[in-house]
Amino acid sequence: MPRTAIVGAGPCGLALLHAFEQARLDGIDVGEVVCFEKQSDWGGLWNYTWRTGLDAHGDPVHGSMYRYLWSNGPKECLEFADYTFDEHFGTPIPSFPPREVLYDYIVGRAKKSGVRESIRFDTAVRGVTFDAESATFAVTTESLENRCLSTDTFDHVVVASGHFSTPHMPEYPGFQSFPGRILHSHDFRDAAEFAGKDLLILGSSYSAEDIALQTFKYGAKSVTIAYRHAPMGFGWPEGITEVPALTHLDGRTAVFADGTSRDIDAVILCTGYQHHFPFIDPYLRLTTGNNLYPDGLYKGVVWAANPKLLYLGMQDQYYTFNMFDPQAFYARDVVLGRTALPDADQMAADIAAWRSKLDAVSGVMEQIDFQTDYVRDLLTLTDYASFDLDLVRQHFVTWEHDKDESITGYRNRSFSSPCTGTVGPAPHTPWWEEMDDSLSRFLKP
Amino acid sequence: MPRTAIVGAGPCGLALLHAFEQARLDGIDVGEVVCFEKQSDWGGLWNYTWRTGLDAHGDPVHGSMYRYLWSNGPKECLEFADYTFDEHFGTPIPSFPPREVLYDYIVGRAKKSGVRESIRFDTAVRGVTFDAESATFAVTTESLENRCLSTDTFDHVVVASGHFSTPHMPEYPGFQSFPGRILHSHDFRDAAEFAGKDLLILGSSYSAEDIALQTFKYGAKSVTIAYRHAPMGFGWPEGITEVPALTHLDGRTAVFADGTSRDIDAVILCTGYQHHFPFIDPYLRLTTGNNLYPDGLYKGVVWAANPKLLYLGMQDQYYTFNMFDPQAFYARDVVLGRTALPDADQMAADIAAWRSKLDAVSGVMEQIDFQTDYVRDLLTLTDYASFDLDLVRQHFVTWEHDKDESITGYRNRSFSSPCTGTVGPAPHTPWWEEMDDSLSRFLKP
Numbered sequence: 001m002p003r004t005a006i007v008g009a010g011p012c013g014l015a016l017l018h019a020f021e022q023a024r025l026d027g028i029d030v031g032e033v034v035c036f037e038k039q040s041d042w043g044g045l046w047n048y049t050w051r052t053g054l055d056a057h058g059d060p061v062h063g064s065m066y067r068y069l070w071s072n073g074p075k076e077c078l079e080f081a082d083y084t085f086d087e088h089f090g091t092p093i094p095s096f097p098p099r100e101v102l103y104d105y106i107v108g109r110a111k112k113s114g115v116r117e118s119i120r121f122d123t124a125v126r127g128v129t130f131d132a133e134s135a136t137f138a139v140t141t142e143s144l145e146n147r148c149l150s151t152d153t154f155d156h157v158v159v160a161s162g163h164f165s166t167p168h169m170p171e172y173p174g175f176q177s178f179p180g181r182i183l184h185s186h187d188f189r190d191a192a193e194f195a196g197k198d199l200l201i202l203g204s205s206y207s208a209e210d211i212a213l214q215t216f217k218y219g220a221k222s223v224t225i226a227y228r229h230a231p232m233g234f235g236w237p238e239g240i241t242e243v244p245a246l247t248h249l250d251g252r253t254a255v256f257a258d259g260t261s262r263d264i265d266a267v268i269l270c271t272g273y274q275h276h277f278p279f280i281d282p283y284l285r286l287t288t289g290n291n292l293y294p295d296g297l298y299k300g301v302v303w304a305a306n307p308k309l310l311y312l313g314m315q316d317q318y319y320t321f322n323m324f325d326p327q328a329f330y331a332r333d334v335v336l337g338r339t340a341l342p343d344a345d346q347m348a349a350d351i352a353a354w355r356s357k358l359d360a361v362s363g364v365m366e367q368i369d370f371q372t373d374y375v376r377d378l379l380t381l382t383d384y385a386s387f388d389l390d391l392v393r394q395h396f397v398t399w400e401h402d403k404d405e406s407i408t409g410y411r412n413r414s415f416s417s418p419c420t421g422t423v424g425p426a427p428h429t430p431w432w433e434e435m436d437d438s439l440s441r442f443l444k445p
Numbered sequence: 446m447p448r449t450a451i452v453g454a455g456p457c458g459l460a461l462l463h464a465f466e467q468a469r470l471d472g473i474d475v476g477e478v479v480c481f482e483k484q485s486d487w488g489g490l491w492n493y494t495w496r497t498g499l500d501a502h503g504d505p506v507h508g509s510m511y512r513y514l515w516s517n518g519p520k521e522c523l524e525f526a527d528y529t530f531d532e533h534f535g536t537p538i539p540s541f542p543p544r545e546v547l548y549d550y551i552v553g554r555a556k557k558s559g560v561r562e563s564i565r566f567d568t569a570v571r572g573v574t575f576d577a578e579s580a581t582f583a584v585t586t587e588s589l590e591n592r593c594l595s596t597d598t599f600d601h602v603v604v605a606s607g608h609f610s611t612p613h614m615p616e617y618p619g620f621q622s623f624p625g626r627i628l629h630s631h632d633f634r635d636a637a638e639f640a641g642k643d644l645l646i647l648g649s650s651y652s653a654e655d656i657a658l659q660t661f662k663y664g665a666k667s668v669t670i671a672y673r674h675a676p677m678g679f680g681w682p683e684g685i686t687e688v689p690a691l692t693h694l695d696g697r698t699a700v701f702a703d704g705t706s707r708d709i710d711a712v713i714l715c716t717g718y719q720h721h722f723p724f725i726d727p728y729l730r731l732t733t734g735n736n737l738y739p740d741g742l743y744k745g746v747v748w749a750a751n752p753k754l755l756y757l758g759m760q761d762q763y764y765t766f767n768m769f770d771p772q773a774f775y776a777r778d779v780v781l782g783r784t785a786l787p788d789a790d791q792m793a794a795d796i797a798a799w800r801s802k803l804d805a806v807s808g809v810m811e812q813i814d815f816q817t818d819y820v821r822d823l824l825t826l827t828d829y830a831s832f833d834l835d836l837v838r839q840h841f842v843t844w845e846h847d848k849d850e851s852i853t854g855y856r857n858r859s860f861s862s863p864c865t866g867t868v869g870p871a872p873h874t875p876w877w878e879e880m881d882d883s884l885s886r887f888l889k890p
Binding site for chain 2: 184276
């Protein structure tokens with residue numbers, strides 16, 4: 001009986017458990033599947049915690065989730081094709097839900113699949129090594145409750161531990177003596193902490209954009225965003241400004257590449273994350289920056305150097321849950337031998353072709369098309385439920401235009417489901433005025 | 446040639462390197478000594494970093510040091526007997542120096558000893574296992590710069606990685622929804638961040654006492670300290686108050702065991718630290734709470750279950766550098782075979798005797814006497830330079846009285862050196878009014 005270990009019970013790990021369960025319901029022997037989760041509950045990043053830095057057990061906190069996080073893309077662009085929003089909520093809901101609503105949705109399918117008993121919570125994976133002779137992995141885990149280590153043998157290991165947990169934190173001159181708080185977005189929890197403050201945000205991607213908006217919405221006095229290459233260029237509300245790169249801090253004065261300066265109270269580094277897998281033997285570790293087609297992963301999933309090791313969700317992401325799902329179904333079929341892999345040369349050639357295609361990609365629209373093509377390819381390889389992928393692509397394009405039109409207003413727009421056609425109703429309160437991010441408030445008619 | 450691995454280049458690790466160097470100068474073959482330090486520089490906790498949570502490499506930040514930390518005990522109570530303050534600074538300095546001054550002093554001796562070349566910086570110890578057959582340890586380290594793992598064999602391992610790095614962070618009802626910052630003192634960096642805030646501090650030991658004072662001194666609007674067992678009971682300035690234990694938070698309202706409540710902006714958990722050695726095989730790990738005589742350590746240093754493994758500085762501490770030093774000299778002599786260890790039963794009996802003595806200890810004064818006796822015992826076992834231990838004990842007693850007399854004024858007092866007799870001059874500015882914690886300001890005549 002084959003044994004499969006899954007590392008992490010976030011959206012990717014849960015998708016894979018769900019995929020195995022679907023096969024089992026089809027009468028297929030899926031062997032033994034065990035998912036190890038170091039947190040006490042499922043949901044990965046979506047499982048909000050007040051903790052920052054280290055958790056109760058002295059391990060790095062997994063979560064980077066913050067309060068008042070509303071989806072920054074239409075929910076229709078991440079819908080599970082086999083568990084729609086309509087099925088979960090029973091009624092149409094607006095297109096940009098807050099965290100608690102999406103968490104409820106993710107967990108809803110996991111509950112329906114009945115996969116919880118396959119998960120060992122409060123259990124951290126400490127080591128993954130491969131024994132070539134037996135062609136199996138030794139997976140060492142630690143029970144965080146009793147600190148016992150144990151090692152089990154698995155035929156396959158699927159790494160689904162995410163790549164938005166270990167901050168990339170560059171240091172700038174003057175950080176050591178700055179008389180205020182410096183934190184990474186990983187440790188950002190509550191925008192209200194910065195009410196009345198003059199904030200400096202470093203970065204120009206989603207975290208910078210969203211944390212700038214959130215902190216300003218919840219009362220920051222001013223938000224200055226310093227970019228290294230180019231400004232995001234949105235129509236920011238008065239009080240949020242973009243400036244060229246930070247050169248250094250001098251006391252509480254931030255000095256920028258154009259020679260301007262500004263006094264600030266706190267610095268938030270929205271400088272991205274590291275793909276970090278300290279628990280895996282170095283020669284099995286995916287080593288990559290954040291891009292749309294990490295090298296070494298066949299179909300973005302199979303570790304080509306040893307196809308018994310698989311990775312889920314390691315791409316930079318426009319698509320999320322609806323990319324993780326076909327990845328998970330594909331991974332399941334590889335693990336179960338239902339999908340044959342080509343030989344090493346063919347896998348390498350396929351990876352090279354995708355990466356060469358990626359090299360030619362320029363700009364956001366082409367990135368969306370690239371990832372659409374990637375998901376389309378995956379969908380042809382699996383029996384995952386079909387959905388209107390072209391509509392999702394079109395939604396992403398519309399969404400990008402919406403953001404350019406109004407960075408504070410785009411979350412009030414409505415999109416149609418690529419699964420059911422249902423159109424999300426307008427929210428009862430425009431996002432920029434809505435201070436309450438609770439599920440009950442959002443679902444209130 | 447014996448090989449010794451030291452984990453950590455803080456005060457304990459540096460003391461041991463210094464001890465080996467002293468032996469070498471006496472013409473003794475000390476074998477090969479390698480110290481692994483995960484930080485980029487020496488000094489351990491005294492090596493201040495602006496980082497919190499995870500470091501540049503995704504590892505937990507070691508440091509718990511904060512800006513504006515002045516020694517909370519007289520420097521004469523921690524003086525190196527073989528490298529006095531007079532020798533280092535060339536002139537008498539006041540008795541309560543800020544961090545940078547003590548860091549300079551620690552590093553000063555390390556430089557004089559010329560031990561830097563024995564330290565591998567940016568190198569984290571990832572595994573320590575013992576092979577009974579060869580009676581050696583396999584020590585696996587990771588170079589954080591190139592992520593290479595390597596494993597070396599050592600005859601002895603000395604753990605000097607401290608026990609003030611991994612926070613103990615209990616959760617209280619309401620933490621998950623508290624609309625403000627919750628942090629552990631481990632992540633506390635700059636009191637000025639809390640200017641104008643109503644602060645809640647949980648705890649009743651040194652961190653709670655000092656962070657309450659620092660934050661209030663640097664502008665916190667109010668500081669409420671909640672104790673579980675008993676208040677510290679100092680004569681706090683108006684604006685700092687002690688209340689019974691926190692029962693829960695309700696929004697931003699903190700509710701206490703006596704039914705009173707208070708609205709707060711932030712919570713600082715001064716709830717202590719865990720002895721945490723995830724890099725050591727579980728059966729070799731010291732497992733203890735923070736007390737004056739951890740079980741299992743002969744003479745507070747030798748891991749009795751396997752005397753080739755030693756721990757430094759694992760006690761709760763009145764004495765610090767001047768306890769680490771005799772511990773290090775003793776550890777060195779054990780490693781070099783210059784001090785013979787008794788058999789296992791005798792070691793166990795000695796540990797039991799000390800722990801039984803500890804059980805009878807009650808109150809601060811008896812704790813000081815207990816640790817004085819422990820240091821005295823160590824001094825009889827080593828050739829560490831002698832100093833007036835009774836005077837240090839007396840200083841601790843005086844210091845405790847001084848604190849009771851004035852919690853904001855005790856750092857203006859002067860003490861005499863147990864090594865040189867030099868009396869620390871009065872500081873040029875009373876501590877409560879001194880906002881600048883720099884070395885240059887402190888040393889200004």
